[in-house]
Amino acid sequence: MRRLLESVPETRANAGAQTSAARLNVRYAQAPADEILRAALEALPGQIALVSSFGADSAVLLHLLAQIDRDVPVLMLETQMLFAETLQYQRDLSAHLGLRDVRLLTPDPDLPEDLHLSDSKMCCALRKVAPLESALGDFAGSITGRKRFQTGPRAQMPIFEADHAGRLRINPLASWTPAMLAQHIEMHDLPRHPLVARGYPSIGCAPCTRPATNSDPRAGRWADETREECGIHFAPDGRVIRRKAG
Ligand code: SF4
Incomplete structure (x- = not known):
């Protein structure tokens, strides 16, 4: 793994990262999530951050991380x-797992509180995309908890991919199913986000999240809009990945 990733810092251009990701996907296609995570962290020590929403099933990936290295930076978008x-769950879960470097990324404090009502895409761009882009500028790679079952755009998501800036992005749970997540949470007696029990299978900002009653776990996100992603996940060519044009 280390040898495969040696070229990543020098090849921040998309093509180089895509080539590295393609090779890694072949090598780790059948590897368990903890092996993928461990290998990535060892290959790029101090150069990877894990991005977490501290949402409905975030405990799984954070638990796996905590088994390996509690000092890895964990970035959370605190959109205000x-x-x-x-926010309480972030504090409780971080303490439970012993995470030692959780960083809350906050937006410009002067943003209008009701921006989501007039322009929700701009709101996401300023409260999520811009702070995350700024924070990830310090890293050569990022780790996400995205799963293929979540939305259409994620159905073909690889384990390793290049992000729009040429960083390596790792999705160790890409192939996990809801049953696998539930089993891991139960097996390790991990704390659940309190809103899960109140009907929220996917949890984002309060104004844009509703309980969901159907089989789509993200149906309660931007329920009045056609989009399903906030814009923090880009295709390698810089496009924001969405299933439907918003
Ligand atoms: S999810 Fe809603 S409130 Fe949060 S940043 Fe996006 S538009 Fe704004």
Whole structure:
């Protein structure tokens, strides 16, 4: 793994990262999530951050990380629009797992509170995309908890991919199913986000999240809009990945 990733810092251009990701996908296609995570962290020590929403099933990836290295930076977008329960859960789960470097990324404090009502895409761009882009500028790679079952755009998501800036992005849970997540949470007796029990299978900002009653776990996100992604996940060519044009 280290040898395969040696060229990543020098080849920040998209093509180089895509080539590295393609090779890694072949090598780790059948590897368990903890092996993928461990290998990536060892290959790029101090150069990878894990991005977490501290949402409905975030405990799984954070638990796997904590088994390996509690000092890896964990980036959380504190949009200033989150549920109070999410902020409390972040504190509780971080303490439970012993995470030692959780960083809350905050937007410009002067943003209008009701921006999501007039221009929700701009709101996401300023509260999520810009702070994350700024924070990830310090890293050569990032780790996400995205799963293929979540939305259409994620259905073909690889384990390793290049992000729009040529960083390596790793999705160790890409192939996990809801049953696998539930089993891991139960097996390790991990704390659940309190809103899960109140009907929220996917949890984002308070104004843009509703309980979901159907089989789509992200149906409660931007329920009045056609989009399913906030814009923090880009295709290698820089396009924002969405299933439908918003
Ligand atoms: S999810 Fe809603 S409140 Fe949060 S940043 Fe996006 S538009 Fe704004």
